[in-house]
Each structure stands twice: as structure tokens, then as C-alpha cells.
Amino acid sequence: MNLVITFGMMAVFFVIVIGILYVAKLRDANFSEYAVGGRSFGPFYVAMSFLNTWWPGTTFIAFAGLAAGSGVIGFYALLYSLLTVILMYLMAKKVWVWGARNDLRTQ
Structure with missing residues (x-):
């Protein structure tokens, strides 16, 4: 049953x-x-969408395993995470405009 x-x-x-x-x-x-959702999502939303999917996965899975396996060198993850957030913030608008101009698709 x-x-x-x-x-x-x-x-x-x-x-x-x-x-x-x-x-x-x-x-x-x-x-x-x-x-591309009708291109109705702006660059800020796209950047936050990327960060909200990438950051938790790397923090709780990849970086935890790196720290456990490598020791102190695993703490580079903090710098790596911060640099990724900053780069995404700086690149998101340019990439969104470029994708809209060239009709780029993600699927």
C-alpha cells in the first residue's frame, strides 16, 4: 500500500x-x-542570485573539506569568498548589458 x-x-x-x-x-x-526571463531581472538581482547559490555551497561543502584536509591553509576561503563577492559586484552590470546587447542566453 x-x-x-x-x-x-x-x-x-x-x-x-x-x-x-x-x-x-x-x-x-x-x-x-x-x-533569460524576458531580461526583466536587472544586474543586481542576477548578482545576488549567483551569490545566493554559490556562496552557501562553497562555504559549507568545499571550504569545510579543504580546511579539514589541509589545515590552516583552508582559511584562504575567507579571502576567496570576499574577492568573489567584490568581483561579481563589479562585473554584474557590464555582463548584463553585454548579454542584453548580444542576445546571450543561459540555457
């Missing part, structure tokens, strides 16, 4: 996801609009 409930819930989940994708497809006219 548990197996039927499990697969039933998975089927319902996939039907909901397919429904949402179909509705989203109706709103987006072409692949370029879908891939």
Missing part, C-alpha cells in the same frame, strides 16, 4: 510540474524570452 501512495504522489507531482511548465510556455513567445 505504501508503494502505491508513493508512486501516486510522485505522479501527482509530475502532473503539477508539467501543468506549470505548459502555462509558462504559453506566456513566453520564444526560447530567448524563456531562457
